[in-house]
Amino acid sequence: MTTLMFILGIVVFAVGLLVSIAWHELGHLSTAKLFGIRVPQYMVGFGPTIWSRRKGETEYGIKAVPLGGYIRMIGMFPPDDQGRVSARSTSPWRGMIEDARSAAFEELRPGDETRMFYTRKPWKRVIVMFAGPFMNLVLAVALFLTVLMGFGIQKETTVVESVSPCVIAQSQHRDSCKKADPASPAAQAGMKAGDRIVSFDGKPTEDWNTLSDLIRDSAGKDVSFVVDRDGRDVTLHAKIATNQVAKKDAGGNYVDGYVKAGFLGFSPATGVVKQDFGESVTWMTDRVGDAVDSLVALPGKIPALWDAAFGDGPREPDSPMGIVGAARVTGEIATLDIPASQQLAMFVFVLAGFNLSLFLFNMLPLLPLDGGHIAGALWESLRRNLARVLRRPDPGPFDVAKLMPVAYVVAGIFVCFTVLVLIADVVNPVKIS
Incomplete structure (x- = not known):
């Protein structure tokens, strides 16, 4: 039964992954069609096509490997200075540029001259490329709100889990009292486990x-x-002690360090608490900040990830995790001995986090990511407006194809990193139990 539930958890994640990818590409597709750009293909996945159907001028389909997706827009790159789109150079770097340019025009048909991507104004191209990641952000917010406001999250509550018999500085990391330790205010006041402070x-x-x-x-x-x-309500009285307690930030989260503050002397019980809209927005804002910090810190985690994959190093809980790792986590969630509602909430959380990561990752201003095309369109707009102000000739569209050698290098780095994460997810996975 445990194995069956583990497999079921993986299947649920795979379905959620496909939906997230399709949703992302739908953002690109809908805005491209809105601005009159011809889109020959809308595909979820890579590799061999297992199903497709043509509707109008677009072929919709699903491919065998559900690790991404794409839409094909004609004219992603402008022609070269001579108006050519298919010339081939013997230089490998020039070849990359010309291959990309040729691919952008390979399905050009009569009448498409005004329907190519590069002919649209920069702000329209920004919208088309931003729409995909934005759809992931919208889905992430919707899923997070569903969990936070509909299911609730594990939080410390005002219910008493246990009462400390004495005052112990938290930096001492001990549970037992010594004779010299004064009695805690909570114990002196008669507080009991199960009390809820109102x-x-x-x-x-x-x-x-x-x-x-x-x-x-x-x-x-x-x-x-x-x-x-x-x-029934019971009124208790206590003189609050001064003690060394864990430091908190402005959001109420515990951080490294200790401070002198008031101390009553009890441990709060944790429970599933539904959040209101304001609390949910604050929680999501904090998570976005955490995700950005994690993305910035990603290069620094590669040595530890390598050691976890090929050495004896431990797999840290905040270690980068790929699709295989996330699928294993959802499989573990399905086997946990917790209420089904909390299993569902955890599934949704994983999927929401995945969509948030997709948004942030795709917004990096690097080709071949969406953010790279956005950066190219913004640069074109800047230099065209600058030329207009300075009364200079229009420099024309920015040729993003010239950056394709850089895009191949970036893609190569991403592939190597993805393989490293995959190996670590298989041989030394992150576990939630």
């Missing part, structure tokens, strides 16, 4: 962050607080 010093405490901040700001004060105990 107000503190006259202020309502609907979430853990609010309660935590109130306690931290009350060092040395005599306060009263109300707990819900077995359905």
